[in-house]
Amino acid sequence: MIDxxxxxxxxxxxxxxxxxxxxxxxxxxxATRMGLSLDxxxxxxxxxxxxxxxxxxxxxxxxxxxxVQLRYDNNAAELARFTKYKPLKSNATR
Numbered sequence: 001m002i003d004x005x006x007x008x009x010x011x012x013x014x015x016x017x018x019x020x021x022x023x024x025x026x027x028x029x030x031a032t033r034m035g036l037s038l039d040x041x042x043x044x045x046x047x048x049x050x051x052x053x054x055x056x057x058x059x060x061x062x063x064x065x066x067x068v069q070l071r072y073d074n075n076a077a078e079l080a081r082f083t084k085y086k087p088l089k090s091n092a093t094r
Contacts, residue, residue, distance in 0.1 A: 006012060027046065031038035053060065069075050076086065
């Protein structure tokens with residue numbers, strides 16, 4: 001499965017390093033298919049980060065909404081008048 005997706009983008013396994021933040025079963029399945037070990041410490045830290053970020057969910061959602069609005073040309077042009085930064089849409093898996 002992973003190799004098929006990577007081949008679409010002309011990539012190989014050595015070029016990726018990632019972690020699915022809030023899905024331990026997916027993390028383990030991916031690690032198993034890639035022949036990597038995924039120890040409990042990594043899983044625990046993933047859960048800890050997820051729990052910590054829950055307190056900021058409202059703020060994160062507001063920032064995400066703003067970033068989506070800034071992707072429209074008119075809004076992005078207005079932003080460009082004040083800063084060199086350009087908005088990016090989050091890479092959510094949900």
